[in-house]
């Protein structure tokens with residue numbers, strides 16, 4: 062354990078760029094949710110009504126948690142936020158602990174550290190202490206934020222404790238998987254899969270008898286029922302889990318060699334498959350894992366949006382005054398809802414597009430492109446290989462959104478024809494999503510070092526214009542610069558092909574210009 | 587492709603800068619077909635930059651380059667079918683196995699030779715089924731080497747190909763290059779390992795700060811350096827220290843120690859002979875000394891040798 066404190070300080074320094082954003086994001090989520098919920102469901106009648114709608118809609122319970130939370134306004138906020146924030150903070154813990162333990166071991170950085178006067182268990186202890194401190198900070202912040210919005214202090218402290226302890230379970234869990242696997246990716250992957258499992262158990266339990274929820278740390282946190290029953294004893298479950306998992310991690314650590322895992326990595330193919338023989342095969346191989354992850358996330362998001370559609374309709378039916386604020390009026394509540402959620406998801410698809418272009422640029426900076434471009438593969442072919450993933454991947458991303466949302470919505474209204482309709486509406490955003498990715502390609506061609514900044518700036522810009530364009534009353538030209546603003550908001554608007562054709566042509570021009578830049582510049586810088 | 591068949595590649599007055607850093611400053615290099623040409627120079631002298639220009643990855647600022655009768659920038663793809671490259675900094679895709687990398691690069695280059703690949707895997711004792719992230723530095727280097735050596739090409743561009751290899755593997759590598767030479771193929775070999783250069787290279791070029799300082803066979807280069815002399819005479823020694831080509835002289839009446847440029851050795855010995863030489867030891871320059879001199883001192887001022 063020698064050197065733990067010094068290491069902890071060093072780790073804090075390394076995390077200082079990322080950690081504040083996680084905490085700030087969580088604080089903002091609670092702040093907005095608390096304000097919004099207290100506005101919408103200010104009276105007990107509103108709450109009771111919400112509870113009866115929610116109990117009748119399995120999808121809402123599956124996404125959020127046990128309907129019993131809806132007995133008080135504080136509980137309602139926990140109902141909407143806790144599961145989601147617990148997943149976000151659990152991911153923060155998984156990445157933090159994985160990076161500081163196995164990640165460092167994999168890159169060889171840990172070897173340097175261990176050769177100093179640092180004990181064998183010190184990196185693990187420091188990583189867990191770091192995660193614990195971050196979780197504690199998150200708990201205090203969440204408690205302070207909800208108290209500031211007017212919720213009772215005692216229950217808020219319980220909520221804060223749950224916010225700290227539930228995600229910390231996943232830090233301890235990652236400490237275990239970090240001993241099992243040799244590659245950091247397997248560590249993240251297995252811990253994230255278990256997190257997914259915990260969410261699924263909670264969802265199945267809440268939709269059914271509730272028994273399965275007791276197998277999930279997220280379920281434990283919700284069963285504290287802050288603001289409703291204020292039970293403290295479910296906190297003991299995650300605490301016990303943390304103790305058991307940490308002991309297990311230390312025991313496993315003592316039984317393994319440095320740099321190795323307890324699960325031997327599977328041997329790979331000694332000979333490449335026939336598909337792995339050119340720029341296309343390479344690009345798909347390199348990007349397929351990330352693409353699968355994005356697609357899975359987008360399908361889930363689509364399912365969540367789609368499952369809420371019907372309740373949205375009911376809610377507006379019950380509160381006709383709200384319909385005034387909707388672009389299509391009361392008659393077209395659902396179409397406005399679908400159009401809005403699809404537009405939001407399309408922004409996420411464009412973020413995927415940019416990340417895929419930047420992966421291409423990463424091939425260059427890491428030196429991998431050099432080996433490929435020293436063969437008969439031309440720059441055009443190399444770029445085309447990666448672009449084929451970007452363009453097809455963004456198409457699949459929109460299909461995933463449409464399928465998720467379409468299927469969930471079709472199920473809730475028992476109307477299968479909604480599936481192709483929603484998929485089609487999502488695909489209307491394809492030219493806009495492509496054009497954003499194409500700006501990334503243009504930057505990669507001419508300003509390679511600024512490509513990441515340029516790509517993310519465009520995504521951020523489009524997001525701001527789409528999300529706040531109306532409420533901030535932005536001038537017309539700022540909106541016109543976003544390709545999303547030119548995309549008809551299907552199914553609310555009619556499909557108009559002209560802007561889509563123009564956007565596709567612009568995409569083509571940007572890609573050609575990007576290639577022209579790539580062709581004439583040095584590779585690798 | 588109309589250049590003289592004798593010359594595999596010719597570079598003249600090549601310059602390249604990265605912003606304010608001048609990497610190449612009028613570099614000349616000629617490699618004849620069928621030779622193994624050593625490309626030596628201190629860290630940061632521009633070897634990797636030159637090879638990247640030869641591959642068409644970087645664009646030269648000025649100067650002319652012709653390789654296998656073509657222009658590396660314009661005809662990159664056609665030329666790449668005829669050459670293989672081992673980068674100085676081998677980075678492999680972490681999730682791809684060594685065998686897959688070798689196959690991929692072979693197929694991308696064209697005409698992969700499965701038999702040769704398997705032979706090389708055996709010679710270099712590499713397990714092709716491991717993911718690249720689990721390879722040690724030496725094993726990563728082997729992957730790049732096997733990928734290059736397995737292909738049937740006219741020209742090999744090797745940038746420090748043996749960094750990280752153990753002595754056993756180093757000797758396997760040397761065997762492979764001897765074989766390549768026998769087949770009449772051309773090799774440009776950048777290296778910091780002098781024994782390797784001595785064992786393999788027909789000719790070497792030494793570059794410093796982006797400029798070629800010497801080119802020739804190792805024997806020719808040795809001739810350009812200094813011999814250490816210790817001498818004892820019957821009569822007092824005078825005037826030797828001021829002779830051209832004599833350096834670092836320490837004189838004690840009848841006893842002297844100095845270094846002399848090998849080209850001036852004859853004149854100095856003639857001067858000493860009439861003084862009645864009682865004893866004389868001369869130490870020819872070791873390869874290391876020779877390189878230290880070329881790497882460390884500025885050749886233009888003919889100053890004292892040794893790494894500074």
Ligand SMILES: Nc1ncnc2c1ncn2[C@@H]1O[C@H](COP(=O)(O)OP(=O)(O)OP(=O)(O)O)[C@@H](O)[C@H]1O
Pocket residue numbers: 586604607608609627628629630631632633634635636674
């Ligand atoms: N992308 C770059 N940006 C700025 N400077 C660079 C870049 N690439 C190379 N240089 C500089 O160019 C010079 C030559 O570098 P180069 O890599 O060609 O040297 P080298 O002879 O291969 O050295 P080594 O023996 O260490 O491999 C160095 O001063 C280096 O710092």
Ligand SMILES: [Mg+2]
Pocket residue numbers: 633634635674745
């Ligand atoms: Mg180099």
